[in-house]
Amino acid sequence: MSGPLRTLRALLAARRRSLAVIGLALLVVSSVAAVPVIAERPSPGRVATVENPGPAAASAPVVQVENTSAYLDPPADSIQTEEFAVVELDPAAATGVRTARLHGRYTNIRLRETFTAADTDAERRAVVRNTTRRLDGRLDELERRQADALAAYNRGDLSKTAFLRELVAIHAAANAMETTVDQLYTFDRAAGMPISQSSIARLKARLVPLQGPVRARLAASVTSGQTDRVYVMASETGVVLATLVEGEFTTRYVREAFYGGAFDDQFSDRPIEIGAFRDRVAELYPWTWTNGNADTVLTSEPFYQRAGVYGIAFKHPHGTVGDSDLVAFYDAGTGEVFYETQRKDVEATPHPLVASTTGDGIRLELRGTHPGGPLDIRVVNATDGTPVDARVTLNGDRIGRTGNESLWTLAPRDSFVVTASTPDGNVTATTSI
Incomplete structure (x- = not known):
């Protein structure tokens, strides 16, 4: 038995x-x-991308990504x-x-x-x-x-x-x-x-x-x-x-x-x-x-x-x-x-460069995957490429510091703004994935 x-x-x-x-x-x-x-009011950061949509599509696409795994995502017009x-x-x-x-x-x-x-x-x-x-x-x-x-x-x-x-x-x-x-x-x-x-x-x-x-x-x-x-x-x-x-x-x-x-x-x-x-x-x-x-x-x-x-x-x-x-x-x-x-x-997953901006002697580099996916934020010396510790904000929200390497966060779906601040100055990049 x-x-x-x-x-x-x-x-x-x-x-x-x-x-x-x-x-x-x-x-x-x-x-x-x-x-x-609890019916709290939404935060000001909320983004409503579709106004009063009709019925959802019959199927959801599995989105293909080059050289890594695809992922399930609701149709864009249903978000x-x-x-x-x-x-x-x-x-x-x-x-x-x-x-x-x-x-x-x-x-x-x-x-x-x-x-x-x-x-x-x-x-x-x-x-x-x-x-x-x-x-x-x-x-x-x-x-x-x-x-x-x-x-x-x-x-x-x-x-x-x-x-x-x-x-x-x-x-x-x-x-x-x-x-x-x-x-x-x-x-x-x-x-x-x-x-x-x-x-x-x-x-x-x-x-x-x-x-x-x-x-x-x-x-x-x-x-x-x-x-x-x-x-x-x-x-x-x-x-x-x-x-x-x-x-x-x-x-x-x-x-x-x-x-x-x-x-x-x-x-x-x-x-x-x-x-x-x-x-x-x-x-x-x-x-x-x-x-x-x-x-x-x-x-x-x-x-x-x-x-x-x-x-x-x-x-x-x-x-x-x-x-x-x-x-x-x-x-x-x-x-x-x-x-x-x-x-x-995140380190093993391909994350190509999506933005690079230089100012005040520093360079801000953004490497991303897909909306909602990992986003690598790096700040380096514009001359020799050594890491620079910077305070980072994404769309105005403080998300951390890069330290001696880089800072990983999550990427929004639509266009977004990243600002890196150091004692020597600030640099900003605007991009989308």
Whole structure:
């Protein structure tokens, strides 16, 4: 008998275990107030790029970049908002994260204890059905919450701080639900599968757009006090988040992108062969396919394919140590990638010169990748090329100092102004990527 089912039999043998812990958990969860959406006014730096757009395009392009990995980006005419935010210790957001995690733990306890306490196969099947119904309803709530937050943010009724607070809380809830969905699948098999594998796979697939590595980073920021500068771009049905993570030896670029226009949340039954999926990925990510090592991602049961969703992960030469460098989720119903995460080593990624300006004996050099991507800012002596320490602003926002090397930040989508200030003078460059 396999490990999960052997464990399950042991649980059933001890099924008379007290359920008091469930009542206690319910009391604790119900006593914690949910953090509301705070309708703060947007900051003056907000850029609304599309006024009252129509319905989003049917598919989102995977944008090609020379000599590095392509990336998922909502269609340009669907982008409504783009700006930068600084995320740091936030008691309100931290409360939302802790509440979501507590709710997830309670749900896990409730499922395990009620299934273990069931006396008959019929009762166990009822536990599985009822849990599936509750999880489906909880997912409906999270999806509505994300859609409502996105709409309010694009209207200008929600500030970037409140918007990110919502996304972080949703991430925490979705992340906690993953464990419950996996546990539900194990119990479903033990009960004779009263719920189809495809139904549970759909629950699993719906969790994908509700979380991501940037949100995970921001969840740590609001609870621990670390500070992160994050790029935020929103379309009618999608959101892109990106940030830079300073390591001991390298700086990592981390990005997550979701485009709802490429996601068939009705899960049309249009399965494809794995070979056809891999051919499509090779078409969308040619550089990565040629230069990277690919593997299917998150292949534990229930498989995403049962919901018509396919995932693949890559390691490639411009990536980082540890995590997958590119993860893409493809919807067979739309024939498009709807969700993607990227992790890159900024130094390893090609970043050609996009601007160079000289003044007051210093030269300002900008090297970039793509909108929302890494931007390298260097200030050197105009005569001998040695590094010069300078204070740097981007569109008037102070972002740091170059020190003895260079300063990495994130590039805006539209034209932007970088100013480097030293005791000997200032130099300014205006450019776009």
